Amino acid sequence: MEIKKITDWGIFDSYPLFIAGPCSVETPEQLDSTVGELAKLGFKIIRGGVWKPRTRPNSFEGLGSIALPWIQDLQLKYNVQFAIEVASPYHVEQALEHGIGIFWIGARSTVNPFTVQEIANSLRGLDVPVFVKNPVNPDLALWIGALERINQAGIKRLGAIHRGFSNFNDKVYRNSPTWQIPLELKTRYPDIPLINDPSHISGRRDLILPVSQMALDLNFDGFIIESHIDPDKAWSDSAQQLKPTALNDLIRQLQTRIPAVDNPLLESQLEIIRGHIDEVDRELLEVLSRRMKLVEKAGEYKRLNNVAIFQMERWKKVFETRPEWAKALQINPEFVKELFNIIHTESIKKQEEIMEGKLDDALRDD
Numbered sequence: 001m002e003i004k005k006i007t008d009w010g011i012f013d014s015y016p017l018f019i020a021g022p023c024s025v026e027t028p029e030q031l032d033s034t035v036g037e038l039a040k041l042g043f044k045i046i047r048g049g050v051w052k053p054r055t056r057p058n059s060f061e062g063l064g065s066i067a068l069p070w071i072q073d074l075q076l077k078y079n080v081q082f083a084i085e086v087a088s089p090y091h092v093e094q095a096l097e098h099g100i101g102i103f104w105i106g107a108r109s110t111v112n113p114f115t116v117q118e119i120a121n122s123l124r125g126l127d128v129p130v131f132v133k134n135p136v137n138p139d140l141a142l143w144i145g146a147l148e149r150i151n152q153a154g155i156k157r158l159g160a161i162h163r164g165f166s167n168f169n170d171k172v173y174r175n176s177p178t179w180q181i182p183l184e185l186k187t188r189y190p191d192i193p194l195i196n197d198p199s200h201i202s203g204r205r206d207l208i209l210p211v212s213q214m215a216l217d218l219n220f221d222g223f224i225i226e227s228h229i230d231p232d233k234a235w236s237d238s239a240q241q242l243k244p245t246a247l248n249d250l251i252r253q254l255q256t257r258i259p260a261v262d263n264p265l266l267e268s269q270l271e272i273i274r275g276h277i278d279e280v281d282r283e284l285l286e287v288l289s290r291r292m293k294l295v296e297k298a299g300e301y302k303r304l305n306n307v308a309i310f311q312m313e314r315w316k317k318v319f320e321t322r323p324e325w326a327k328a329l330q331i332n333p334e335f336v337k338e339l340f341n342i343i344h345t346e347s348i349k350k351q352e353e354i355m356e357g358k359l360d361d362a363l364r365d366d
């Protein structure tokens with residue numbers, strides 16, 4: 001993908017970058033007072049929901065086009081630019097007609113390639129900044145596909161927004177962050193600016209700071225955060241919006257990190273530690289390989305004696321004891337559970353191959 005560096009977009013002049021503003025545009029007064037406060041605090045790019053895709057009917061679905069002239073006026077009044085969500089070519093056309101030229105594609109649109117393609121077609125030939133939110137489900141390919149569609153329409157000021165992933169019963173987050181997905185995106189496409197949306201991940205004010213700090217620690221480029229002049233009275237997402245002044249305080253508490261070590265002394269210390277990590281990883285793999293060989297032997301035994309591959313009682317024991325052992329070694333037992341689930345899946349795959357006779361030769365080589 002051909003992407004313009006965020007520093008060359010011409011709209012953000014500091015790191016980390018911020019887009020802040022209300023979840024929804026509600027009234028001319030609410031918008032004016034929120035944007036006025038934010039502008040006074042130095043925010044230059046304002047978000048504001050005009051068309052809101054809501055999960056269920058009878059929720060506030062945004063005011064639609066009547067809000068656009070208010071936005072147009074405030075852009076001039078406070079010398080700010082608005083970013084809004086677009087979900088159809090009609091939204092793009094309406095926004096452009098009102099001088100709004102920064103867009104994002106929402107999570108519910110990203111899941112649908114037809115929708116994304118229609119929006120991409122309507123953006124063809126324009127030079128506007130566009131952000132693509134992750135799809136509601138943790139599907140990196142779908143996210144990349146949407147970014148590619150927009151990029152192929154000629155949009156080079158292209159960014160990604162991580163708003164977290166819908167879940168069935170996450171007890172902490174509104175949308176599970178599943179950080180490995182945005183990190184994988186960053187690894188594959190380092191040029192695509194990655195923006196964190198702590199408001200939608202958190203769903204509640206008190207989590208916004210730790211989520212934002214995590215994003216900075218993971219090298220995100222910036223944030224899109226919801227801010228409302230009177231959050232408790234907000235027509236949507238009331239629990240997760242912050243007053244502009246509270247947002248400003250929160251930002252001051254954030255610790256920015258340097259992306260990589262550029263001090264030669266610190267660099268060499270880190271290199272020494274990395275050398276040890278390399279050694280340990282090799283040992284880890286050697287141990288894993290020894291375990292796999294034993295699993296193959298057990299598989300061969302099962303094949304010869306016609307025994308089922310999945311051994312529930314034994315597996316229960318393994319699954320109970322390893323997290324206990326981990327605790328004693330000060331390793332997070334939840335991590336170890338996940339690890340052993342992956343190991344067990346691989347054991348079963350290997351033994352299935354043995355049952356089907358596919359690994360005979362490999363075993364004979366032993």
Ligand SMILES: O=C(O)C(=O)C[C@]1(C(=O)O)C=C[C@@H](O)C=C1
Pocket residue numbers: 295298299309310311312314315318343344347348
């Ligand atoms: O104990 C066995 O029967 C094995 O084959 C080993 C193993 C494991 O990976 O630990 C693999 C599959 C079974 O479901 C249970 C345990």
